Amino acid sequence: AESRGRRAEDGRQKTEEKMKEKIKIIQGDITKLEVDAIVNAANNSLLGGGGVDGAIHRSAGPDLLEETRKIGGCPTGEARVSGGYDLPARWVIHTVGPVWKGGSQNEENLLASCYRNSFAAAVEKGVKTVAFPAVSAGVYGFPLKKATEIAMRETRQFLENDDLLDQVIFVCFSQEALKIYQETFSTRITA
Numbered sequence: 001a002e003s004r005g006r007r008a009e010d011g012r013q014k015t016e017e018k019m020k021e022k023i024k025i026i027q028g029d030i031t032k033l034e035v036d037a038i039v040n041a042a043n044n045s046l047l048g049g050g051g052v053d054g055a056i057h058r059s060a061g062p063d064l065l066e067e068t069r070k071i072g073g074c075p076t077g078e079a080r081v082s083g084g085y086d087l088p089a090r091w092v093i094h095t096v097g098p099v100w101k102g103g104s105q106n107e108e109n110l111l112a113s114c115y116r117n118s119f120a121a122a123v124e125k126g127v128k129t130v131a132f133p134a135v136s137a138g139v140y141g142f143p144l145k146k147a148t149e150i151a152m153r154e155t156r157q158f159l160e161n162d163d164l165l166d167q168v169i170f171v172c173f174s175q176e177a178l179k180i181y182q183e184t185f186s187t188r189i190t191a
């Protein structure tokens with residue numbers, strides 16, 4: 001029993017090291033990042049909008065809109081991939097987060113699906129480095145702390161079973177978001 005306990009502890013330490021090595025939390029503008037893929041908090045039309053979506057379309061240039069128009073939309077909780085065009089990132093993974101309606105409309109599961117489907121899309125393209133904004137936590141009104149917990153939980157679950165992705169970067173736009181991400185990382189990932 002003692003060695004079983006030790007093995008479980010070794011496993012936990014290994015997971016923790018892997019998470020610390022692969023997850024980065026930064027404050028900044030996601031459109032500036034030189035990563036293989038950035039995730040866009042898009043809307044169902046995929047035709048651009050405000051917030052991070054608008055910033056991504058502005059930086060990528062009009063060819064992005066031409067491609068997303070052809071893709072023809074995306075259901076909430078799913079993800080679609082386009083090129084990055086004038087962005088430093090090679091790919092944009094467009095995922096559509098839920099609009100927060102108080103929490104009884106399956107919002108938490110839908111947000112978790114966004115992360116799972118975005119990781120699946122990243123793997124499909126052979127991506128090594130991917131950056132996420134706080135999907136749904138802007139105009140869509142999802143409480144930031146809850147959104148961050150879901151992001152961390154899904155990322156941990158994905159990374160535990162994956163050896164292809166080298167880096168997951170959480171990009172926080174504000175100082176407040178940075179603090180919440182850092183706190184959630186400490187309690188949910190390394191605790």
Ligand code: ADP
Nearest residue numbers: 029030041051052055134136137138139140173
């Ligand atoms: P949603 O409609 O899914 O809520 P928003 O774009 O309104 O999407 O907000 C999602 C998050 O992205 C918010 O935390 C917002 O502060 C952040 N954000 C806005 N612009 C950028 C950017 N250029 N880089 C990174 N994050 C951004």
